[in-house]
Amino acid sequence: xxxxxxxxxxxxxxxxxxxxxxxxxxxxxxxxxxxxxxxxxxxxxxxxxxxxxxxxxxxxxxxxxxxxxxxxxxxxxxxxxxxxxxxxxxxxxxxxxxxxxxxxxxxxxxxxxxxxxxxxxxxxxxxxxxxxxxxxxxxxxxxxxxxxxxxxxxxxxxxxxxxxxxxxxxxxxxxxxxxxxxxxxxxxxxxxxxxxxxxxxxxxxxxxxxxxxxxxxxxxxxxxxxxxxxxxxxxxxxxxxxxxxxxxxxxxxxxxxxxxxxxxxxxxxxxxxxxxxxxxxxxxxxxxxxxxxxxxxxxxxxxxxxxxxxxxxxxxxxxxxxxxxxxxxxxxxxxxxxx
Amino acid sequence: xxxxxxxxxxxxxxxxxxxxxxxxxxxxxxxxxxxxxxxxxxxxxxxxxxxxxxxxxxxxxxxxxxxxxxxxxxxxxxxxxxxxxxxxxxxxxxxxxxxxxxxxxxxxxxxxxxxxxxxxxxxxxxxxxxxxxxxxxxxxxxxxxxxxxxxxxxxxxxxxxxxxxxxxxxxxxxxxxxxxxxxxxxxxxxxxxxxxxxxxxxxxxxxxxxxxxxxxxxxxxxxxxxxxxxxxxxxxxxxxxxxxxxxxxxxxxxxxxxxxxxxxxxxxxxxxxxxxxxxxxxxxxxxxxxxxxxxxxxxxxxxxxxxxxxxxxxxxxxxxxxxxxxxxxxxxxxxxxxx
DNA sequence: GACGTTAGCTGAACCGGATAAGCTCAGCCA
DNA sequence: TGGCTGAGCTTATCCGGTTCAGCTAACGTC
Numbered sequence: 001x002x003x004x005x006x007x008x009x010x011x012x013x014x015x016x017x018x019x020x021x022x023x024x025x026x027x028x029x030x031x032x033x034x035x036x037x038x039x040x041x042x043x044x045x046x047x048x049x050x051x052x053x054x055x056x057x058x059x060x061x062x063x064x065x066x067x068x069x070x071x072x073x074x075x076x077x078x079x080x081x082x083x084x085x086x087x088x089x090x091x092x093x094x095x096x097x098x099x100x101x102x103x104x105x106x107x108x109x110x111x112x113x114x115x116x117x118x119x120x121x122x123x124x125x126x127x128x129x130x131x132x133x134x135x136x137x138x139x140x141x142x143x144x145x146x147x148x149x150x151x152x153x154x155x156x157x158x159x160x161x162x163x164x165x166x167x168x169x170x171x172x173x174x175x176x177x178x179x180x181x182x183x184x185x186x187x188x189x190x191x192x193x194x195x196x197x198x199x200x201x202x203x204x205x206x207x208x209x210x211x212x213x214x215x216x217x218x219x220x221x222x223x224x225x226x227x228x229x230x231x232x233x234x235x236x237x238x239x240x241x242x243x244x245x246x247x248x249x250x251x252x253x254x255x256x257x258x259x260x261x262x263x264x265x266x267x268x269x270x271x272x273x274x275x276x277x278x279x280x281x282x283x284x285x286x287x288x289x290x291x292x293x294x295x296x297x298x299x300x301x302x303x304x305x306x307x308x309x310x311x312x313x314x315x316x317x318x319x320x321x322x323x324x325x326x327x328x329x330x331x332x333x334x335x336x337x338x339x
Numbered sequence: 340x341x342x343x344x345x346x347x348x349x350x351x352x353x354x355x356x357x358x359x360x361x362x363x364x365x366x367x368x369x370x371x372x373x374x375x376x377x378x379x380x381x382x383x384x385x386x387x388x389x390x391x392x393x394x395x396x397x398x399x400x401x402x403x404x405x406x407x408x409x410x411x412x413x414x415x416x417x418x419x420x421x422x423x424x425x426x427x428x429x430x431x432x433x434x435x436x437x438x439x440x441x442x443x444x445x446x447x448x449x450x451x452x453x454x455x456x457x458x459x460x461x462x463x464x465x466x467x468x469x470x471x472x473x474x475x476x477x478x479x480x481x482x483x484x485x486x487x488x489x490x491x492x493x494x495x496x497x498x499x500x501x502x503x504x505x506x507x508x509x510x511x512x513x514x515x516x517x518x519x520x521x522x523x524x525x526x527x528x529x530x531x532x533x534x535x536x537x538x539x540x541x542x543x544x545x546x547x548x549x550x551x552x553x554x555x556x557x558x559x560x561x562x563x564x565x566x567x568x569x570x571x572x573x574x575x576x577x578x579x580x581x582x583x584x585x586x587x588x589x590x591x592x593x594x595x596x597x598x599x600x601x602x603x604x605x606x607x608x609x610x611x612x613x614x615x616x617x618x619x620x621x622x623x624x625x626x627x628x629x630x631x632x633x634x635x636x637x638x639x640x641x642x643x644x645x646x647x648x649x650x651x652x653x654x655x656x657x658x659x660x661x662x663x664x665x666x667x668x669x670x671x672x673x674x675x676x677x678x
Numbered sequence: 679g680a681c682g683t684t685a686g687c688t689g690a691a692c693c694g695g696a697t698a699a700g701c702t703c704a705g706c707c708a
Numbered sequence: 709t710g711g712c713t714g715a716g717c718t719t720a721t722c723c724g725g726t727t728c729a730g731c732t733a734a735c736g737t738c
Contacts, residue, residue, distance in 0.1 A: 052390075102437070
């Protein structure tokens with residue numbers, strides 16, 4: 001099947017290439033009758049404009065890049081990224097933008113990819129994930145002047161546009177809820193310590209514990225994998241004065257923690273309450289179902305994509321606050337057993 | 340930061356655009372000294388050729404498309420796709436191909452996407468997932484003559500290239516293992532019935548049960564979600580003569596099944612053995628860890644990508660058999676309790 | 679009826695590469 | 709010395725769109 005070009009449409013309509021271009025792009029310069037005739041012919045012979053030719057002359061790729069910088073191992077297990085991608089994609093395809101995906105090993109490789117994408121004009125902008133506390137990608141992107149939206153923050157995003165959720169508020173709500181249930185010894189299994197949102201949550205955790213007068217609090221850092229989450233839990237529960245509640249930075253670690261607790265003979269929630277961050281269907285899979293801090297990740301992705309398209313279109317690089325994660329209480333939290 | 344073009348390199352090197360093109364592409368036509376000088380200058384000013392211009396003249400996009408046709412809901416939870424994508428991506432980026440991703444609602448939309456990608460010359464080929472028993476995408480792709488590799492089969496892939504695993508053999512191995520443990524009443528919670536690999540597994544299940552003289556066997560169809568998997572399990576376990584072992588078509592449903600069993604007061608594996616398909620880290624997260632039929636999904640994706648690049652390069656559209664899923668026994672399977 | 683004005687269209691340049699064809703000149707041989 | 713060869717380069721064309729400048733004809737105006 002040979003692919004028709006604009007010249008084929010022009011020939012069959014008996015007009016010039018220019019007229020066809022005007023007609024298809026809704027530009028003035030052709031009569032309504034001619035436009036309809038051209039559109040009909042284009043549809044009939046199944047014409048769609050070559051993205052390469054269009055990119056070359058219009059200097060826009062109509063594509064957006066997303067580089068994922070996590071090992072394949074953890075990438076797959078967390079539902080977060082797939083949900084994010086599907087939201088991003090929904091927004092992009094609605095505006096006929098393509099999504100180009102690349103998995104990279106580290107930030108240096110990621111910056112190299114941005115540099116190449118920009119040089120090759122392969123994308124018009126990028127979405128940046130997993131913001132670190134001191135993130136080399138930010139100055140690199142600023143220097144390239146590659147339109148970008150950082151999914152993360154607040155803070156640390158330089159002059160770039162960003163989209164963030166108020167993780168501090170969400171974490172505070174979770175701690176207050178646990179304290180209201182009667183918990184005094186609350187621990188936290190955090191994600192990678194150099195991610196910015198980990199620090200934000202850690203700071204918020206320290207602040208709320210101080211405010212509520214909790215002293216027996218511990219934060220253990222992990223890497224979002226089930227293995228590490230389980231190990232961290234085992235360590236916490238083996239301490240002489242073990243916590244009565246644990247907050248996990250993702251759902252996978254929370255599920256691993258639940259298994260470890262059960263394996264150690266503890267009953268959830270009587271002996272141990274569990275709160276998960278990221279309310280995916282996984283949280284409802286296990287028994288008891290997990291109390292979780294959730295939000296619509298797909299919508300988060302869609303908002304990020306929309307924001308990026310705005311930045312590409314020349315809108316100012318603002319910092320948007322998205323929905324704050326909401327606490328959904330389920331069977332994994334209860335007042336601590338008397339002792 | 341303005342993006343340098345081939346003309347900038349040519350000007351600084353004091354040669355023509357043509358010479359630069361020959362030098363950068365390793366073509367004969369320039370002396371080694373000139374080539375080195377041009378390469379140095381290109382590196383120095385950070386030149387990378389515009390993908391659009393290259394695509395336009397070389398008539399190749401150096402990009403591969405992947406359309407995912409599942410609701411966002413189930414897409415996110417299963418680790419399968421992310422693992423597949425990371426494998427595909429590793430292979431593609433090693434050969435400097437880009438991956439273009441699109442989430443679609445149904446097969447008609449997917450075919451429309453293929454048609455558009457082909458017309459726009461946005462991709463050089465596509466990977467096709469989730470083959471159905473009577474799949475409209477196959478004839479559509481054949482008609483478009485768009486290079487494609489179908490991830491699925493064997494059979495039902497028409498003239499297209501494909502990559503499949505021997506699910507029938509894997510399922511047979513799992514059943515034989517359960518029978519060797521002493522199980523006689525084995526049930527199966529299958530995936531969507533119109534997926535081809537579901538049918539292959541269902542047929543293999545029927546065949547091996549007949550061969551081994553098992554009569555009390557049941558296959559319940561589901562949709563890969565935890566909710567449905569749990570519901571199916573509840574139905575199976577409520578029957579008068581309940582199964583002593585259940586094989587699930589994915590890990591998410593298996594985990595949901597485990598929860599349901601525990602919730603109903605059954606002990607796994609004493610009262611019920613569980614086998615999961617797709618051995619993701621999730622299977623090791625729960626307690627007891629799940630016996631699973633696993634394979635390297637990332638490598639599967641990489642093989643599919645390599646096969647597709649071959650087809651794009653003009654190699655014959657062969658049907659490749661990948662590694663057969665291997666049974667990894669863990670804590671969720673044991674001989675059935677005497678009764 | 680001469681003169682703007684404008685809608686509607688054409689022709690050509692341009693985007694940034696790849697590449698075929700042509701040109702130049704050194705080297706070699708008869 | 710003239711002719712041939714081939715390495716090493718330049719020039720021109722093409723890919724398939726967008727867009728600008730210009731052309732033509734119809735229309736309105738005084």
